[in-house]
Amino acid sequence: MADDPMLPRVARVRRRRRDGPQVWTLETEPEGGSLAAFAAGQFNMLTAFGVGEVPISVSGDPAEPGRLLHTIRAVGPVSTALTRLEAGAALGIRGPFGAGWPMSEAAGRDVVIVAGGLGLAPLRPALYRLLAERPRYGRIVLLYGTRGPEEILFRREIESWRRRLDIDIEVTVDHATAAWHGHVGVVTTLLARAGFDPHQALALVCGPEIMMRFAAAALGEAGVADEAIWLAVERNMKCGIGHCGHCQLGPVLVCRDGPVFRYDRLRTLLPVKEM
Amino acid sequence: MPTDADQLLAVTLDGLSGLIAALIRRGYRVAGPTVRDGIIGYDEIASLEDLPRGWSDEQRGGHYRLVRRDDEALFGYAVGPHSWKRYLHPPLLQLWRARRNGDATALESDPRPRERFAFIGVRSCELHAIAIQDEVFLRGRHADPHYRARRDGAVLIAVNCAVAGGTCFCASMKTGPRATAGFDIALTELITDEGHLFLAASGTDIGRELLAQTPHRNATPEQAATAEKIVDRTAQRMGRQMRSDDLHDLLLRNLDHPRWSEVADRCLSCGNCTMVCPTCFCTAVEDSSDLTGAEVSRSRRWDSCFSVDFSYLHGGSVRQSVRSRYRQWMTHKLATWHDQFGSSGCVGCGRCITWCPVGIDITEEVRAIRESGHS
Numbered sequence A: 001m002a003d004d005p006m007l008p009r010v011a012r013v014r015r016r017r018r019d020g021p022q023v024w025t026l027e028t029e030p031e032g033g034s035l036a037a038f039a040a041g042q043f044n045m046l047t048a049f050g051v052g053e054v055p056i057s058v059s060g061d062p063a064e065p066g067r068l069l070h071t072i073r074a075v076g077p078v079s080t081a082l083t084r085l086e087a088g089a090a091l092g093i094r095g096p097f098g099a100g101w102p103m104s105e106a107a108g109r110d111v112v113i114v115a116g117g118l119g120l121a122p123l124r125p126a127l128y129r130l131l132a133e134r135p136r137y138g139r140i141v142l143l144y145g146t147r148g149p150e151e152i153l154f155r156r157e158i159e160s161w162r163r164r165l166d167i168d169i170e171v172t173v174d175h176a177t178a179a180w181h182g183h184v185g186v187v188t189t190l191l192a193r194a195g196f197d198p199h200q201a202l203a204l205v206c207g208p209e210i211m212m213r214f215a216a217a218a219l220g221e222a223g224v225a226d227e228a229i230w231l232a233v234e235r236n237m238k239c240g241i242g243h244c245g246h247c248q249l250g251p252v253l254v255c256r257d258g259p260v261f262r263y264d265r266l267r268t269l270l271p272v273k274e275m
Numbered sequence B: 001m002p003t004d005a006d007q008l009l010a011v012t013l014d015g016l017s018g019l020i021a022a023l024i025r026r027g028y029r030v031a032g033p034t035v036r037d038g039i040i041g042y043d044e045i046a047s048l049e050d051l052p053r054g055w056s057d058e059q060r061g062g063h064y065r066l067v068r069r070d071d072e073a074l075f076g077y078a079v080g081p082h083s084w085k086r087y088l089h090p091p092l093l094q095l096w097r098a099r100r101n102g103d104a105t106a107l108e109s110d111p112r113p114r115e116r117f118a119f120i121g122v123r124s125c126e127l128h129a130i131a132i133q134d135e136v137f138l139r140g141r142h143a144d145p146h147y148r149a150r151r152d153g154a155v156l157i158a159v160n161c162a163v164a165g166g167t168c169f170c171a172s173m174k175t176g177p178r179a180t181a182g183f184d185i186a187l188t189e190l191i192t193d194e195g196h197l198f199l200a201a202s203g204t205d206i207g208r209e210l211l212a213q214t215p216h217r218n219a220t221p222e223q224a225a226t227a228e229k230i231v232d233r234t235a236q237r238m239g240r241q242m243r244s245d246d247l248h249d250l251l252l253r254n255l256d257h258p259r260w261s262e263v264a265d266r267c268l269s270c271g272n273c274t275m276v277c278p279t280c281f282c283t284a285v286e287d288s289s290d291l292t293g294a295e296v297s298r299s300r301r302w303d304s305c306f307s308v309d310f311s312y313l314h315g316g317s318v319r320q321s322v323r324s325r326y327r328q329w330m331t332h333k334l335a336t337w338h339d340q341f342g343s344s345g346c347v348g349c350g351r352c353i354t355w356c357p358v359g360i361d362i363t364e365e366v367r368a369i370r371e372s373g374h375s
């Protein structure tokens, strides 16, 4: 049944690369042709056959729908099974689902990207688009924080972006090692020195929920309006299509109305305990 | 023999019997209320004899008991613990299975309708509940083919309520007790000196066609007036009442009300309320595989927001406390359902009150918040 949104397609792992401790990026190829084109910030439901299904953001370039990338941290049974799939192995895939980053609103504006840990994965598609169409935007700033230097995702790619002169990149770690000469501290501390115009900037934020709340508050203090801040939230998801009820966050279904939301829609919801 | 859409028809017991037989002959799987295990539940029926003739029910918070009526009414009770979602959105359903054959993996799902349903004795609140689940499963960006396969072509024969249950409050939710839309045929049961009759109205072409083939007379104005009076009386005898026009803002303004902790002290977090609720739609999925791993499958089953795992994210659940889970359930039913699906998620059927083992009453919880909360 082609129109059964709960029926995964079979896909094959084409390549698997390690991107950090317990983190692997899988390049997959759906059998029988690509999935529908995806937008930056959308996610797919990935099945490890016989184990289960979990939501995972697409981490590749929307302009290359044939190179379908997901960056996965092994934290439990399903994510671990997925990261162990070798080239040629089968997995299930449904999607793409959800609302992504507001790329059309970014035109002509400064864009500030604030990422924490694995939160860089769902933002990478947005970065690819911004850099590919660089003249359409004002300043582009990437502020990235991880726990330690070894957890920096996409390290070589970040280094190559750093060599470009048209993007400002600052990386910080919570705990430094002797070999680390960069910033130490939470990612929000980087905001004060980042050179962007808060009155016309668009901010894209993804990371642990607590980090996103601090980042949104700090952006607000810097003068960025709530309507210019976008965050991606995570909730338990069993369907991805608005049918299972698991991803509720008060009035919104995260899978259907998000996972990317404008901050004014979440501002009063996120601080409510156990919402 | 075409019938006038607005014309009420009078059908006898034999006529109703014939209608059931005709549905079975046409290949419908007919389900209706029937007495079993001390309740009136919904099950497959073969004839009029399976309906709960002469039975009623006594309901209050945490209490349900069958009682004898002093007449032979077929529909002289309120709703029991079952609702039609057990057919349209079954408690357990296989979504797909996959077979591994050497290197190849083939997935298949099978949402074809294997049968068409005809439901007899659908109450007005239940018509509304079905419309609410239609909204969830059929009207969004993605439709559920399994729900559609069961829902499409289902014939709904409604019954206007002649008895208000002890926990009913459909009049407050504006979902009953009179069936106004969404039915193929709507019946009102009349037991008078003239005998045992059903006044029947059709709501669709298939309803008109079925009635045209059922022996009937045109109802008299007196019969029609009696039927109206019966339903009006039911509306006035609701077991519960709840002001419903301001619930969305009232509850969302009171997410920190102390009442949530008080109700959490009584709530067992058993999830009964969600299982009996005709609109609750939440599900979880389960994957299984045979020992060799050559065949794997996924099924979905009803889930409840009262379970801790429901909101699990790596590291812990979002809603750890019973307080937050009761609040999630009640605010979803009465407030955030409006944001998500454009209507209330509660039809006032009272099941959650009757089937709560400790008698927690949604109308009472709202009242407590209304009386002492931020207004």
Ligand SMILES: Cc1cc2nc3c(=O)[nH]c(=O)nc-3n(C[C@H](O)[C@H](O)[C@H](O)COP(=O)(O)OP(=O)(O)OC[C@H]3O[C@@H](n4cnc5c(N)ncnc54)[C@H](O)[C@@H]3O)c2cc1C
Pocket (backbone or CB within 6 Å): A043, A052, A053, A054, A055, A056, A057, A058, A070, A071, A072, A073, A074, A075, A076, A077, A078, A079, A080, A118, A121, A122, A233, A234, A235, A236, A237, A259, B312, B313, B314, B315
């Ligand atoms: C929209 C969205 C995008 C995501 N993108 C990524 C990504 O790009 N890379 C990545 O590594 N992870 C991502 N996650 C998180 C990922 O889904 C979880 O890590 C994964 O579900 C853990 O499942 P598990 O069975 O391995 O672990 P367990 O911790 O044992 O989880 C048990 C079950 O709980 C649920 N669950 C647990 N943690 C989460 C979570 N954080 N979010 C949602 N459900 C959860 C799942 O149903 C899971 O099967 C995303 C989550 C969401 C909601």
Ligand code: SF4
Pocket (backbone or CB within 6 Å): B273, B276, B277, B278, B279, B280, B333, B345, B346, B347, B348, B349, B350, B351, B352, B353, B362
């Ligand atoms: S919340 Fe209670 S009264 Fe409302 S529809 Fe559900 S079971 Fe019926």
Ligand code: SF4
Pocket (backbone or CB within 6 Å): B266, B267, B268, B269, B270, B271, B272, B273, B274, B306, B352, B355, B356, B357, B358, B359, B360
């Ligand atoms: S309100 Fe009653 S029925 Fe619902 S979970 Fe709590 S104890 Fe169970």
Ligand code: FES
Pocket (backbone or CB within 6 Å): A236, A237, A238, A239, A240, A241, A242, A243, A244, A245, A246, A247, A248, A253, A254, A255, A256
């Ligand atoms: S994941 Fe099922 S409703 Fe959102």
